[in-house]
Amino acid sequence: MLMTPNIFVFVPLSPASAGDMQAYQIRSSTTTSSLPQTVVMTSPVSIASQTTKTDDPQMKREIRLAKQQVKAARECRRKKKEYVKCLENRVAVLENQNKTLIGQLKTLKDLYCVKTG
């Protein structure tokens, strides 16, 4: 468990609020509106399997949970990728800022040397 805590929900803020990079606000995961998945694999292969699918509530539940799990894993990976991309962008921005600041420092140092030397 060396990754980020499980609380990140990236809420895109107004663009370019931190340089040219997309800023995100990290929030604790509030209720993600779970739209009910109405997709049911109705294969016309056999009536028997279809009736068991629709009639057995336990079966129904297991199928629903399995589908939700697959969907959740996909979403989790997508969020993680976005998070990593966000971090990489931030690294790039900070590296540029650092470069700029080092350049400014050098300029000021040179100016100081000219005046005093």
Place this chain on the structure above:
DNA sequence: TTTACACACCGTCAAATTAG
């Protein structure tokens, strides 16, 4: 062309966390 390797992506499981 074949082999070996790295990499990305996926589904699944299990544990932790959150919601009701």
Place this chain on the structure above:
DNA sequence: CTAATTTGACGGTGTGTAAA
């Protein structure tokens, strides 16, 4: 409390690439 959700870990698969 239970049910649902989130996420790390794992193993499997497909793809691109360099070396033999």
